[in-house]
Amino acid sequence: QGQEKLSCNPKKENGTHVVLCELGNPMKAGAQITVDMELSVSGLEDMGDAITFHLQLRSKNSPSPSNASVTVTVPVEAEAEMGLRGNSLPGTMVLPTSWHWVEGSRRLEDHGIKVEHVYELHNKGPGTVSGVTLSLAVPHLLGDHVLLYLLELGTEGGMNCSQHPALNPAQV
Numbered sequence: 001q002g003q004e005k006l007s008c009n010p011k012k013e014n015g016t017h018v019v020l021c022e023l024g025n026p027m028k029a030g031a032q033i034t035v036d037m038e039l040s041v042s043g044l045e046d047m048g049d050a051i052t053f054h055l056q057l058r059s060k061n062s063p064s065p066s067n068a069s070v071t072v073t074v075p076v077e078a079e080a081e082m083g084l085r086g087n088s089l090p091g092t093m094v095l096p097t098s099w100h101w102v103e104g105s106r107r108l109e110d111h112g113i114k115v116e117h118v119y120e121l122h123n124k125g126p127g128t129v130s131g132v133t134l135s136l137a138v139p140h141l142l143g144d145h146v147l148l149y150l151l152e153l154g155t156e157g158g159m160n161c162s163q164h165p166a167l168n169p170a171q172v
Helices: none
Strands: 008-013 016-021 050-056 069-075 080-089 116-126
Touching: none
Parallel strands: none
Antiparallel strands: 008 016, 050 069, 080 116
16 A cells, blocks of 8 residues: 655674665554665675675564565676777878988987877776776888887886887887
8 A cells, every 4th residue: 555665774784784674563464565675786896797685574573473585686787988099199290202211220310200199098987997908000011111110108097018029129
């Protein structure tokens, strides 16, 4: 008959989080009730792929105490959207027709005009991410000719990079 909002109180019991909801007393013999609960749980990033709730109905009636319980397992799916932005500095470059790469030189200017490529990987949320792999393929040869001389690779923000073996082969 009708709907009521329950008053629930969270507490810790034996190292687990418990939410205690009082349904009220007295209830008539043979009464049936339906309870819909909405739980908001934070910190699920490290919970694995599911979270388990143990629900128990306790009665304080001394003649027939009821401790019916049920276990409900809910799958957990973390959601995060990643965004990748890139930019080249300078944006465009035209090599002079008379320029030639100087074989064996250790001077930067003898290997061409410096172009810096910057890539930013952003987590747009809502969840956190870990173990992300970004693979970036850079064409450094065109046939037998050097297209881009890959000088260095750097990162910021706690990221690790594995470097390509063709990185700075002449040790410029």
